[in-house]
Amino acid sequence: MIAGAGIGGLTAALALAAKGFRAVIIEKAEKLEEAGAGIQLSPNASRILIELGLEPLLAPHAIALDAVSMMSAPSGRELTRIPLGDAARFRYGAPYWIVHRADLQAALLAKVNDNPDIELRLGLQFDDVASHVKGVTVVQRKDMAREPETALALIGADGLWSSVRNHLFPDVRPSFSGRIAWRGIIEASQVPRDFREKRVQLWMGRNAHLVAYPISGGRRVNLVAIVEGEWNRPGWSEPGNAAEIKAYFDAPKWPVPARLMVAAVESWRRWALYSIKDGGVWTKDNENVALLGDAAHAMLPFMAQGAGMAIEDAAVIAHCLAQSPGDVAGAFARYAGQRRARVARVQRAARMTGQIYHLGGPFAAARDLGIRWIGGAQLLARQDWIYDQRLG
Ligand SMILES: Cc1cc2nc3c(=O)[nH]c(=O)nc-3n(C[C@H](O)[C@H](O)[C@H](O)COP(=O)(O)OP(=O)(O)OC[C@H]3O[C@@H](n4cnc5c(N)ncnc54)[C@H](O)[C@@H]3O)c2cc1C
Numbered sequence: 001m002i003a004g005a006g007i008g009g010l011t012a013a014l015a016l017a018a019k020g021f022r023a024v025i026i027e028k029a030e031k032l033e034e035a036g037a038g039i040q041l042s043p044n045a046s047r048i049l050i051e052l053g054l055e056p057l058l059a060p061h062a063i064a065l066d067a068v069s070m071m072s073a074p075s076g077r078e079l080t081r082i083p084l085g086d087a088a089r090f091r092y093g094a095p096y097w098i099v100h101r102a103d104l105q106a107a108l109l110a111k112v113n114d115n116p117d118i119e120l121r122l123g124l125q126f127d128d129v130a131s132h133v134k135g136v137t138v139v140q141r142k143d144m145a146r147e148p149e150t151a152l153a154l155i156g157a158d159g160l161w162s163s164v165r166n167h168l169f170p171d172v173r174p175s176f177s178g179r180i181a182w183r184g185i186i187e188a189s190q191v192p193r194d195f196r197e198k199r200v201q202l203w204m205g206r207n208a209h210l211v212a213y214p215i216s217g218g219r220r221v222n223l224v225a226i227v228e229g230e231w232n233r234p235g236w237s238e239p240g241n242a243a244e245i246k247a248y249f250d251a252p253k254w255p256v257p258a259r260l261m262v263a264a265v266e267s268w269r270r271w272a273l274y275s276i277k278d279g280g281v282w283t284k285d286n287e288n289v290a291l292l293g294d295a296a297h298a299m300l301p302f303m304a305q306g307a308g309m310a311i312e313d314a315a316v317i318a319h320c321l322a323q324s325p326g327d328v329a330g331a332f333a334r335y336a337g338q339r340r341a342r343v344a345r346v347q348r349a350a351r352m353t354g355q356i357y358h359l360g361g362p363f364a365a366a367r368d369l370g371i372r373w374i375g376g377a378q379l380l381a382r383q384d385w386i387y388d389q390r391l392g
Pocket residue numbers: 003004005006007008009026027028029038039040041124125126127157158159160161162163164181183224271292293294295301304305306307308309310
């Protein structure tokens with residue numbers, strides 16, 4: 001049984017079914033909806049999705065990126081271009097894709113609905129779980145009605161504010177990073193032609209950065225603006241006020257194309273960025289319950305790896321369970337052992353990357369010199385440990 005039908009939960013169901021298990025997903029939402037935003041799927045993640053048979057469903061909607069352009073906000077100049085495209089596909093054996101989240105979800109959902117070994121139950125919330133010799137009893141809730149059901153194991157893929165994590169590790173709480181992500185979409189016709197290429201454009205400025213890339217077959221551009229800020233309200237996502245974000249990206253600190261893009265967005269949504277402690281939390285001794293994705297290890301998005309790590313988790317947990325279906329707690333302990341160090345390294349890299357992007361003054365000048373000196377090809381090689389992960 002899997003709690004949560006996000007990218008992690010849906011992929012876990014597919015990975016488990018591919019290993020011969022039957023999976024039931026319970027999802028508290030009545031209808032599956034993804035934020036109207038794009039997502040980067042680096043080769044470590046796209047490889048797994050391709051192995052699960054998703055390429056025919058995803059490739060028509062995905063854009064295989066040619067490069068990442070790193071730019072200094074104050075000068076507006078490109079510091080270097082990290083080659084992706086055929087170079088990445090050749091190097092890592094899988095593409096670096098960008099997809100609209102709704103397209104990724106639709107592809108996963110189509111594959112799930114097509115699989116007789118997977119049952120997706122919408123409008124049902126995980127409420128409680130108890131481990132015992134036969135596996136677990138999971139209590140599901142709809143309104144006031146509670147329904148217990150026995151399963152071999154429970155996987156908590158229920159996101160940042162996970163109830164399954166709360167049950168296993170009540171003391172572990174997500175911590176606010178002091179950063180807020182604003183997301184918006186614009187029509188590609190609103191930006192200059194060279195900003196419509198199959199590139200991620202990353203502008204680094206003092207205390208803020210801006211990321212833009214094409215989605216929906218290049219018809220639209222996805223914008224993510226990261227700024228520093230306070231967050232005292234409950235929940236973690238809400239509509240954003242366009243005038244507020246425009247004030248962060250003003251002249252002369254930000255170049256014309258960046259300001260143009262920020263000004264063109266009509267409807268913003270903003271996310272407070274939280275993370276779980278480095279290395280995450282996974283399972284407990286003798287429990288047939290494990291966590292996966294943001295529930296286990298929510299991280300800052302600056303390496304674009306949150307969903308990538310959830311997808312890797314899904315492949316590894318299915319592999320470990322298939323190795324010892326009669327010893328679920330042992331399988332989950334091995335899963336945690338295989339994931340912890342890698343995820344901790346990605347979390348640390350994401351945090352450090354965010355700090356480097358937001359440098360100002362002489363530190364920013366030193367960073368820019370360093371990026372130029374290292375160059376795009378070497379910067380790509382430095383990501384091998386993430387992108388070249390091949391899970392057995
Ligand atoms: C600004 C930003 C940009 C990002 N960009 C990237 C990127 O480019 N690449 C990348 O790899 N990652 C990126 N990420 C991270 C990525 O979005 C997340 O890591 C990923 O979506 C997490 O997936 P998940 O399935 O673990 O959790 P979620 O997507 O949060 O899914 C959890 C599901 O569980 C359900 N649920 C919750 N509670 C219960 C319950 N009690 N019972 C039943 N169901 C429940 C929820 O309704 C939800 O459907 C980004 C994140 C942000 C904020």
